[in-house]
Amino acid sequence: MTHNQDDLLIFADEDPAGPDERELATETWKLLIVDDEQEVHQLTKLVLSDFVFDDKPLEFLSAYTEAEAKRIIEANPDTAIILLDVVMDQDDSGLRIAKFIRDELKFRQVRIILRTGQPGQAPERLVITDYDINDYKEKTELTTQKLFTTIMAALRSYRDIMVIENNKIGLEKIIKSSAALFELQSLKKFASGVLTQLTSILNLHKNALHCNSFAVAKGQEEIYVLAATGDFASDVEKRIDEIVPAAVLKLIEQSFQEKRSYFFEDHFVSYFQSKTGMENVIYFDGSKKLSELDRYLIEIYCSNVSVAFENIYLNEEVENTQKEIIFTLGEIAETRSKETGYHVKRVAEYSKLLALRYGLPEEEAELIRLASSMHDVGKVAIPDAILNKPGKLTPEEFEVIKSHTSIGFSMLNHSNRSIINAAAIIANQHHEKYNGQGYPNRLAGENIHIYGRITAIADVFDALGSDRVYKKAWPLDDILDLFRRERGEHFDPKLVDIFFDCLPDLLKIRDKYSDTKLF
Structure with a gap:
């Protein structure tokens, strides 16, 4: 199919950079250009020829038909970005390719940028909603600078997604191995x-x-x-x-x-x-x-x-090994987010004390002590730039942070061992609120597992009383005022009453495991 001249990429009033003459690195970001116009391929490669991100250049792949695009993407699952035209062999070729990538190949990481010279063929709201497209551009929009900006933003997103995936894969190997160490x-x-x-x-x-x-x-x-x-x-x-x-x-x-x-x-x-x-x-x-x-x-x-x-x-006994592994992994998760040295230990001891005062048997209270150390294990998969940001998070960044609960659950929920099961529950539910306004599942009241309700109090109490990258420690009186206000809102009211009854013992734990080193 042939488009008229207005459909081609326009590089208005800008001089495209010359080709990069240095040797390409052994590692690259794969960029697949899917368009039936030869000139579109040539201009895109020319403009991006010297593009480098994280010390890695682009590697260009080209497809001119729907069938060719499907073959190339299936053979290159590590493709980072696809610049995808809509109208090629058929009027909806681009949309068919996007559906193939997401629904048949199950490639979720690759960033798909839809480029069209005929926006009427693929209305932006429809394709963004129905086809899992990451960005939508009319070809006339993509000047040299805007193309550069679009690719840079897409690669940053792809890189962060792959960091999460790699961390998740590595940690899942540890968790699965720990369940079979005997x-x-x-x-x-x-x-x-x-x-x-x-x-x-x-x-x-x-x-x-x-x-x-x-x-x-x-x-x-x-x-x-x-x-x-x-x-x-x-x-x-x-x-x-x-x-x-x-x-x-x-x-x-x-x-x-x-x-x-x-x-x-x-x-x-x-x-x-x-x-x-x-x-x-x-x-x-x-x-x-x-x-x-x-x-x-x-x-x-x-x-x-x-x-x-x-x-x-x-x-x-395998349980002894599991205890050490779980507690260590909990420490690693907190260290990545630059939390204070004994946060994991304090949360564990607070949780056991609250569990005993709640009336749980010694064995189950010890189980909570061990499992609570993994409450933030999902943070291992959160990019450092977001996890350790000293300023206020954007709404998008906060959504990434919130995902640590679901990520932690997905890492832990495949074991039938009691410690891992308890850790999965705690990782998933320690940010739920008694009033149903928490995350990730907006559980309310006793629909929140007792393990999650106990750890929520232990975690918040310690977090408020500790220096973090984004705040200073709160005075004790301010912390106690917050717990009074949040009784029945954020926290289980019965557990808040228990919290105040055993406050002297909680403070002894805090003093015993006070931080001596900050990261």
Whole structure:
């Protein structure tokens, strides 16, 4: 089909930039142009030829027909953006392609920008609503600068979505592994999951293939590799000297000999020894300068791995391992959002105390103590720019923050173990309000699980009394006034009464676990 000249992209009063003459990086953002006009492809590539985002250039893919577009997108599931024309082989070719991408291929991450020279064929409100289109532009709108801005905004969105997906995948591996740690064969799966999540926590996704890390154990007679990533991921069954480079092996052996850890600018060796004398080393090389916060996260992970390994070696009860893992993951979630050091510990102890005073048995109160540490685990999947924003969040940013409840639930709800089940409930419901005005499901009254109602009070009490990136700690009198006002509104009225009855004990917990270090 041929369009008239008015349908072509217009670059009004602007000089397109020349082609980028530097070598392309090995990693790119894939941009698929779908249009039956050759000139549209040429002009788009010309204008965006020197476009770079996060040190990665664009890789252009071109399709001129509906069938060709479907073949290309199916073969390239990592496509970031599709610039999609409406009218091609058929009057609704673009809409058919969009439906194919979303409904048949189930590709939700790719950003689809509809470009049309005939807006009457695809009214904007209709296609945005019915076809899961991310942006809509008439071709006459897309000057050089506006095209640049549109692509930049779409890539930022795609990048943040992929960060969430990568963090979610890594954390789900940890959770699934923790539920099966009593099986000896899960040891290597667990170690691999820990290394994968460490890569995510340190924001090394785009260089993941180059992150060479090892989880190493020392047996009675030899050192052996439990898990590896990067270039050596598929070789873990070999002898250690066949897998680990000589210089790295020397550093690992030195760590075992001197029983100490080493941190360098862009890699580390962390040594840890269990109470029973079992020794392990984590070596990680991510080619990224490690900050103080990175080092703290690394130490948490190494401690977590140490506990898990020790329990498996000794064939102890799986619940002991799960407790350590869950609490550590709760700490990691809070550390990513730069919360104060003992927030997770305080919330856990407050929750157990409230549960006991509510009348729950000791065993169930202990279950809540452990599971409540995971209340904000979904924050691991929230982009740092939003999670740690010092100023007021926009409505869109607040919606992203709110999603941590549903994300946490989706990470935890596939286990039949009591601790994980309780953690899933708490992650999903700790922001529900007694009056039905909370999120994510606007539950009200006793439709909110008692675990969620208890953790809500513990979390708010501690959050208000702690410094955060966006606020200073409230005075105690102001906190207590808020709880009085929110009795029966935000909080279960019976639990608020219990809260005030046991306030002296809550304050003892707060003082016992006061923060000594801020991030």
